[in-house]
Amino acid sequence: MTGDRGPLEPRSVPPDRAPDTEQPRWRRDFPIDWAEDDYVSRRDLIKYVVLTSGAFAVGHLWLVYKSLFGRREARAPALPVAAVSELPVGGAKTFTYPEGSTPRLLVKTGPRAFVAYDQQCTHLQCPVIPAVEQGKLHCPCHNGWFDLHTGAPLAGPPQRRLPRVLLEVRDETVYATGVEDSAT
Numbered sequence: 112m113t114g115d116r117g118p119l120e121p122r123s124v125p126p127d128r129a130p131d132t133e134q135p136r137w138r139r140d141f142p143i144d145w146a147e148d149d150y151v152s153r154r155d156l157i158k159y160v161v162l163t164s165g166a167f168a169v170g171h172l173w174l175v176y177k178s179l180f181g182r183r184e185a186r187a188p189a190l191p192v193a194a195v196s197e198l199p200v201g202g203a204k205t206f207t208y209p210e211g212s213t214p215r216l217l218v219k220t221g222p223r224a225f226v227a228y229d230q231q232c233t234h235l236q237c238p239v240i241p242a243v244e245q246g247k248l249h250c251p252c253h254n255g256w257f258d259l260h261t262g263a264p265l266a267g268p269p270q271r272r273l274p275r276v277l278l279e280v281r282d283e284t285v286y287a288t289g290v291e292d293s294a295t
């Protein structure tokens with residue numbers, strides 16, 4: 112505290128526009144350059160707006176990137192899963208791929224057409240069941256539905272697609288050749 116100070120240094124005009132000698136004691140003890148104070152406040156506000164907008168924009172760009180490039184493929188050594196003639200159309204079998212994975216479900220959708228997905232529902236991991244005539248996979252736990260041809264969630268609680276197992280048919284044998292993550 113300065114108590115009885117000499118003549119106050121000239122400063123910018125206080126809000127009440129009275130001379131410094133008529134300013135209240137607290138304002139004389141803690142003099143503020145009002146113009147500078149306003150300037151700092153504006154600068155801080157602009158910094159805050161820029162940082163917030165930047166974070167918002169980065170978040171949106173990340174979401175766009177994930178939706179465009181979010182599904183990643185992990186290749187692994189090819190593994191024979193079934194003979195083409197082993198299953199009837201609409202038939203299914205479980206397997207693991209790569210070794211030690213969660214159970215996968217192979218479904219025969221046509222005479223030489225197959226799809227395979229992680230068998231665990233992306234909601235709470237119940238096993239999904241093929242409903243080939245409806246073109247869907249069904250999770251009976253909470254009545255979740257997935258598209259049989261894409262693994263995308265169609266109805267019920269699941270929000271993410273089923274991870275897809277990549278397949279190839281060679282010499283009348285169906286091989287698993289990789290796994291596609293479910294990022295969406």
Ligand code: FES
Nearest residue numbers: 232235250253255
């Ligand atoms: S566990 Fe599949 S819908 Fe809930």
